Amino acid sequence: xxxxxxxxxxxxxYKKNADNVCRASKEAIKAEFNxxxxxxxxxxxxxxxxxxxxxxxxxxxxxxxxxxxQEQHISKFRKDYKNKYEDExxxxxxxxxxNQLLVKDQGLFKIFPAWQDIFDIIWPLHLQHHHPSPxxxxxxxxxxxxxxxxxxELLNEVCSVCLGEDRPFARCAxxxxxxxxxxxxxxRIMVYEELHTGFLHMVPMSHDTIDSEISLELLRLFxxxxxxxxxxxxxxxxxxxxxxxxxxTQFAPFDIEIKHVQLNSAYMDRLKLLLFEWCMDNNSSSWxxxxxxxKWQLNKNIYQTHRKSPFDQIFRCSDGKKYKGxxxxxTSLPSTSAAREVVTPIVPVIFECxxxxxxxxxxxxxxxxxxxxxxxxxxxxxxxxxxxxxYLEAVDESMEVEEVDPLAIN
Numbered sequence: 001x002x003x004x005x006x007x008x009x010x011x012x013x014y015k016k017n018a019d020n021v022c023r024a025s026k027e028a029i030k031a032e033f034n035x036x037x038x039x040x041x042x043x044x045x046x047x048x049x050x051x052x053x054x055x056x057x058x059x060x061x062x063x064x065x066x067x068x069x070q071e072q073h074i075s076k077f078r079k080d081y082k083n084k085y086e087d088e089x090x091x092x093x094x095x096x097x098x099n100q101l102l103v104k105d106q107g108l109f110k111i112f113p114a115w116q117d118i119f120d121i122i123w124p125l126h127l128q129h130h131h132p133s134p135x136x137x138x139x140x141x142x143x144x145x146x147x148x149x150x151x152x153e154l155l156n157e158v159c160s161v162c163l164g165e166d167r168p169f170a171r172c173a174x175x176x177x178x179x180x181x182x183x184x185x186x187x188r189i190m191v192y193e194e195l196h197t198g199f200l201h202m203v204p205m206s207h208d209t210i211d212s213e214i215s216l217e218l219l220r221l222f223x224x225x226x227x228x229x230x231x232x233x234x235x236x237x238x239x240x241x242x243x244x245x246x247x248x249t250q251f252a253p254f255d256i257e258i259k260h261v262q263l264n265s266a267y268m269d270r271l272k273l274l275l276f277e278w279c280m281d282n283n284s285s286s287w288x289x290x291x292x293x294x295k296w297q298l299n300k301n302i303y304q305t306h307r308k309s310p311f312d313q314i315f316r317c318s319d320g321k322k323y324k325g326x327x328x329x330x331t332s333l334p335s336t337s338a339a340r341e342v343v344t345p346i347v348p349v350i351f352e353c354x355x356x357x358x359x360x361x362x363x364x365x366x367x368x369x370x371x372x373x374x375x376x377x378x379x380x381x382x383x384x385x386x387x388x389x390x391y392l393e394a395v396d397e398s399m400e401v402e403e404v405d406p407l408a409i410n
Contacts, residue, residue, distance in 0.1 A: 021127075021160065021161065021166070022195075022196065022197060022198045022303060023198060023267070024173070024193055024194070024195045024198045025160055025171065025195045025196055026123070027263065027264045027267070028160075028173060028195045028232050028261075028263070029123075029160060030119050030123070030264075031261040031262055031263055031264065032158045032232070032259055032261055033119050033154060033155060033158050034115075034116065034119060034261075034262075035259075035260075035261045036154055037055060037115050037118070037151065037154070038115075040055065041055050041057070050064065052103050052112060052146050053148055054148065055115040055118075055148065055151070056112075056114060056115065057114055057115060057116070058114040058116055058117075060114075061101050061112070061114050062099075064089075064101065065091045065099050065101055068085045068089050068090075068091050068101075069091055071083045071084060071085050071086075072085075072091075087104065088104055089101065089102065089103060089104070090104075090109055092109075092111075100112075100113070103146055105146050110144055110145055110146045111144060111145045111146070112145075112146045113145065113147070115151075118147055118151050119155075121141075121145060122137065122141060122147065122151075122152060122155055123155070125137065125140050125141065126155055126159065131156075131159060131161050131162050133156070134149075134152050134153040134155075134156050137155070137156075138152055160195070160196070165196075165229060165230070166196060167196060168194060168196050168197055168199070168225075168313065168314045169194055169225045169226055169228055170196060170228060170229045170230070171194075171195040171196060171228055171229065171230045171231075172192060172193060172194055172195060172228040172230075172231055172232070173192075173193045173195060173231070173232040173263060174191070174192055174214075174218070174231065174232070174233050174235070174238050175190075175191040175193065175234075175235070175268050176189075176190060176191075176210075176235045176237055176238065177189040177190075177191060177268055177271065179272070179287060181285075183285070183286055183287050183288040184288065185206045185208075186204040186205060186288045187205075187206060187207050188204075188205055188206075188207065188210065189202055189203065189204050189205065189287075190202070190203050190205055190210075190213075190214055190217060191268065191271065192217075192218075192221055194225075194310070194314070195232070196313075197313035197314055198298075198303065198310045199299055199310035199311070199314055200295050200298055200299060200310070201221065201295065202271075202291040202292070202294065203217055203291075204287075204288035204291055205217075210237060211240055211241055211244065212244070214237070214238060214241035215244035215245050218241060218242070218245050222254060227254035227255070227256050228256060229255075229257060230256070230257045230258075230259055231256050231257070231258055231259065232261055232263060233259070233260060233261075234261060234262055234263045239260075242256075242258060271294070274294055275287045275290045275291060278290040278293060278294060298310070
């Protein structure tokens with residue numbers, strides 16, 4: 001009975017996350033979303049009074065909530081004191097135990113989040129309603145939250161599914177992991193992350209030649225898997241390498257949109273921890289070798305979001321899947337199980353050659369393949385005949401005569 005409930009829980013969780021995207025894609029969308037909101041705030045100069053149609057940071061809202069609570073405290077002990085925030089603002093408690101600002105809108109108090117928390121609020125609603133239009137999202141959000149319309153519209157502008165970029169190698173990110181100790185000449189790792197499936201490519205590198213190494217490695221990846229439509233970076237070292245890649249690809253220019261965003265470093269810190277654990281378990285200090293082993297292990301793990309491994313997401317098609325209306329034959333695709341495929345026998349091919357007409361050689365005559373020797377009237381016995389001299393002399397004389405190939409086909 002317990003096993004049945006576990007299976008049902010797994011199925012229900014899969015249906016709940018059916019329209020979800022992988023962790024890497026979500027983090028890239030969140031990074032781009034917050035980066036654009038941050039630029040909007042920096043361009044805005046009006047910060048004199050609170051306006052619910054604008055974006056406000058956590059620091060400002062915390063100060064405002066502290067002032068509201070102080071006004072409420074004073075009004076409790078002084079009956080003649082008028083609370084300037086009464087019937088306009090309230091301070092509530094979130095599900096995580098923290099304070100949250102409540103602002104009255106259309107006769108109801110609604111949650112007013114800081115701009116840093118907007119993505120975490122509207123992203124689950126965006127997935128729950130299967131990537132709806134901005135107009136529908138506005139109606140969904142306004143029931144309990146006060147979020148500016150341009151922030152809701154911005155989510156559709158960065159969502160990979162809404163933009164049709166939910167395919168392998170359409171969005172990628174480059175991370176640079178700086179290791180704490182040297183491994184021969186290596187002191188850092190370049191991580192190339194495919195954001196749709198979470199597929200990883202890890203290569204150890206040296207600080208002295210990291211610019212050229214990153215450039216050549218990116219060029220090889222672009223040639224192997226195709227250039228991404230968007231490339232997310234957050235390291236200044238990668239910027240110079242991207243310029244070198246553009247210079248190297250003048251013969252085959254790539255149309256890549258570079259996104260300078262603050263990527264989430266929590267997953268990269270997790271990779272460092274996994275490298276350290278592998279070295280401890282195998283009694284080794286070579287993390288440069290461990291990065292290849294870790295890359296293989298992570299790419300073959302099955303994730304709950306897609307119920308497939310990143311490797312299978314990219315290189316293998318599930319049974320019965322259709323591509324452009326045609327069913328794909330999975331036996332001709334690579335597999336992680338390395339199953340032996342059926343080999344089609346080679347059919348022998350018979351070539352028909354034209355009939356060759358050879359010259360007729362009479363019995364007792366000299367072969368037509370041997371040079372002709374003229375009789376000079378001298379007779380000699382068989383013992384006195386020097387065949388090599390006669391043959392060489394005949395060859396010299398025959399070189400002056402244009403020969404006709406007797407094996408020529410009529």
